[in-house]
Amino acid sequence: MKVLAAMSGGVDSAVAAARAVDAGHEVVGVHLALSRMPGTLRTGSRGCCTIEDSRDAWRACEKLGIPYYTWDFSERFAEDVVQDFVDEYAAGRTPNPCMRCNERIKFAALLEKALALGFDAVCTGHYAKVVEGEQGLELHRAADWAKDQSYVLGVLTAEQLSHSLFPLADTPSKEQVRAEAAERGLTVATKPDSHDICFIPDGDTRGWLAERVEMSEGQILDAQGQVLGTHPGAQAFTVGQRKGLNIGRPAADGKPRFVLEVRPKDNTVVVGPREMLAVDRVAGIRPSWAGAPVSEEATGDWFDCHLQVRAHGDPVPARARVEQGSDQLPDDVTPVGATAAGSAGVRWVIELHEPLQGVAPGQTAVLYQGTRVLGQATIDSAVNSARLGDAVQG
CATH class of the missing domain: 2.30.30.280 (Adenine nucleotide alpha hydrolases-like domains)
Structure with missing residues (x-):
């Protein structure tokens, strides 16, 4: 199989590419240049798109003996991720830029270009698993729940899953990945993980927004x-x-x-x-299924699930149903903090078995059944039905 390995310059993508080579695939490495003016050096573990990262990606590909390219996706990234981040904050919502990057860059723009060039799949260092289920391909949590990244991949569709390769899916720990990188002689073996928002490397989100909003x-x-x-x-x-x-x-x-x-x-x-941050009912707009939808989609019946609203948050038990052509919560609750992003299209209504704190419009609601990712939606409103709007919530 001809595989395009997305090389971030970190240890995970390097080991994932190495495993793809070991599996006998024809692998080509590519680093995505997401900024026209990247910083020359990382700041600790902040950022993932610097010149230093591109050099680390090149060195990893050289060690693995695979071709290396840099693709300029900066214009697409600026429009689809950075500007979306600004627009969402300007509207009073809390966006997840990593989710948007996976949705619109790594598994849309990158995959689209890869398929056009004759590649069969895109390989990344994400900790998640694609398995063949009864109704087709499914996205599941990785073996290492501490590093599981299935949440940020909840935006992937069945078609995208069919062209995705996650070689780290069954790795029991990040320590094993680092040890393997060291054994392979990869210089990124001890490189710190990147975190926070890559295009705000100093971590000052408020200061960064003040210049743009x-x-x-x-x-x-x-x-x-x-x-x-x-x-x-x-x-x-x-x-x-x-x-x-x-x-x-x-x-x-x-x-x-x-x-x-x-x-x-x-x-x-x-x-x-x-x-007063606690909510027990959430409405999600612009939903998508990570594979085949649940059978209750067609009937509108409730189905049991778990809800996760942060990349490393705990999943909480809930039930959900699909509403067709509705832009209002049921009459028995008063929505507070609802955004203007709602539409008359399909949406999810999710009832939590126990209240959850700090749920904000703009966050991504990802639904699970066991280890399986059902799909995701953008949170449009979150309420506490017991108070019926007696107090303001987010």
């Missing part, structure tokens, strides 16, 4: 609407945030406050105690 001073309110202070711009806050509120005086009960809601239209931020 027009912000103005607004009010910080409590759940009852009382003014507690001011902020430099609502778009710089996200639901669940505790630090950086600068209210200046403690709550009456002495407990810390958290961001409950961001209202970009009137430029206000609503804060309150941690318990």
Whole structure:
């Protein structure tokens, strides 16, 4: 099989490419240049798209004896990932840029180009597994749950899964990957993992956004609407945030406050105690299935599942159903923090068996059944049905 190995310059993609070579595939390595002006050096473990990373990818391919290329995807990345990130924050939502990068760059633009050039599959260092199920290909968690990355791959479709290769799927630990890299003589064996947002390498998301999103001073309110202070711009806050509120005086009960809601239209931020972050019903828009959909899709019946809303968050038991042509939550709940992104198309309604804290519009809801990824949707609203809107939520 002719395989295009996406080489980030890290240890995972290098070992994944090596295993693809060992499996007898015809492998070609490619590093994606996602910025026209990349930094020359990484900052600790921040960033993954620097000149240093491209050189590490080249050295790994040289060691493996496979061809190496650099493809310029910077324009597509700037439009589909960076600008999307800015637009979502400007609208008061909390986006996941890694999810967008996988959806629109690595498994859309890259895979599309790979297939056009005659490749059969794209190989990456993601920790996830593709298996053949009764209804076709399925996406599952990796053997190492601590490193599992199936959440950020929940956007993949059945067609994309058929052209995806994840050689690290059954590896029991990251330590084993590093040991294997060292045995192979790969210089990235001890290289730190990248984290945070690659296009904000210094980690200052608020400062970065301030240069790209027009912000103005607004009010910080409590759940009852009382003014507690001011902020430099609502778009710089996200639901669940505790630090950086600068209210200046403690709550009456002495407990810390958290961001409950961001209202970009009137430029206000609503804060309150941690318990008010808890939600038990979520609505998701723009859903997609990672493989064949569940049978209940056609009937609209509830199906049991687990919901995960963060890349390394714990899955929580829930039930979900598919709604056709609805842009409202059921009448028995009052949606608070709903975005303007909803449409009259298909959406998911998800009921949690126990409340979950810090769920924000814009986050990605990924549904699981056991280790299988069912699919994903963008969270449009999250509510606590027991309070019926008595307090503001995110």
